[in-house]
Amino acid sequence: MSGAGHGPRVALEARHLVKDFRGFRATNDVTLGIQEGEIHAIIGPNGAGKTTLFNLLSGFLKPTSGEVRLFDERIDTLAPHQIVRRGLSRSFQISSVFPTMTVRENLLVALQSRSRLPGQFWTPLSRLETLGPQADAILSDVGLADSPARLAADLGHGEKRQLEIGISLTQDPRVLLLDEPTSGMGSEGIARVKALVRQVARGRTVVLVEHNMSVVSELADRITVLQYGSLLASGSYDEVRQDPRVIEAYLGDEADE
Numbered sequence: 001m002s003g004a005g006h007g008p009r010v011a012l013e014a015r016h017l018v019k020d021f022r023g024f025r026a027t028n029d030v031t032l033g034i035q036e037g038e039i040h041a042i043i044g045p046n047g048a049g050k051t052t053l054f055n056l057l058s059g060f061l062k063p064t065s066g067e068v069r070l071f072d073e074r075i076d077t078l079a080p081h082q083i084v085r086r087g088l089s090r091s092f093q094i095s096s097v098f099p100t101m102t103v104r105e106n107l108l109v110a111l112q113s114r115s116r117l118p119g120q121f122w123t124p125l126s127r128l129e130t131l132g133p134q135a136d137a138i139l140s141d142v143g144l145a146d147s148p149a150r151l152a153a154d155l156g157h158g159e160k161r162q163l164e165i166g167i168s169l170t171q172d173p174r175v176l177l178l179d180e181p182t183s184g185m186g187s188e189g190i191a192r193v194k195a196l197v198r199q200v201a202r203g204r205t206v207v208l209v210e211h212n213m214s215v216v217s218e219l220a221d222r223i224t225v226l227q228y229g230s231l232l233a234s235g236s237y238d239e240v241r242q243d244p245r246v247i248e249a250y251l252g253d254e255a256d257e
């Protein structure tokens with residue numbers, strides 16, 4: 001590949017990624033390139049290695065061999081906070097939310113961790129108010145503008161996901177990785193998250209692991225299908241769903257949805 005053209009750049013790339021867990025190969029020689037600006041879904045049957053690949057791409061697991069590159073810079077050798085500084089952020093399933101703080105306070109604290117505000121970790125909340133306009137902008141981006149003062153603990157499941165995505169956005173990522181953003185949601189929550197993913201994908205690259213095929217078909221520009229830790233197929237939804245290997249992998253599952 002020549003990097004000199006004017007076409008889309010590769011934002012996130014895996015080169016021959018391998019991950020072994022005590023002799024079990026969870027990721028088997030995966031090579032893929034995610035273009036800047038696309039919404040890219042990683043799918044596959046249970047146990048296919050989606051979460052492992054997600055953790056490798058976001059730096060939370062170190063590969064046994066192979067490389068991960070962000071805008072052509074190798075990142076698998078970096079610590080997670082260094083990767084975040086280079087523009088890659090991932091959602092953290094609820095655990096990053098402080099339940100006893102309000103929605104807005106959660107965002108202020110997350111914003112403070114990347115800002116140059118002087119002080120240590122325990123900056124009084126009152127001093128964080130300089131970050132208020134940024135927090136408010138994110139609240140409205142993630143559809144929580146009506147709930148700034150609610151305690152995070154009181155949010156519904158879908159709203160917690162919205163907040164969690166908001167917390168990822170405080171890092172102003174160029175590439176955002178979302179782990180099953182619609183899991184455990186009813187149709188209303190799913191519709192909200194779909195709209196939210198579209199919204200946060202403006203001007204960004206989004207990679208999501210997702211089980212719900214209707215979400216994948218509506219959102220994803222391109223899809224990577226994993227099976228037994230290996231890359232089985234990649235392409236648009238229509239290309240992938242017609243691929244006989246994919247149909248076989250999902251036989252009796254959701255392929256014909």
Ligand SMILES: Nc1ncnc2c1ncn2[C@@H]1O[C@H](COP(=O)(O)OP(=O)(O)OP(=O)(O)O)[C@@H](O)[C@H]1O
Pocket residue numbers: 021024025026044045046047048049050051052053
């Ligand atoms: N820390 C670990 N130690 C040992 N084996 C692991 C570890 N993490 C994952 N595995 C194994 O690797 C394989 C892939 O797991 P992974 O969670 O990545 O799959 P998945 O596609 O995300 O599955 P699901 O759809 O069920 O969430 C599974 O067989 C799993 O048991």
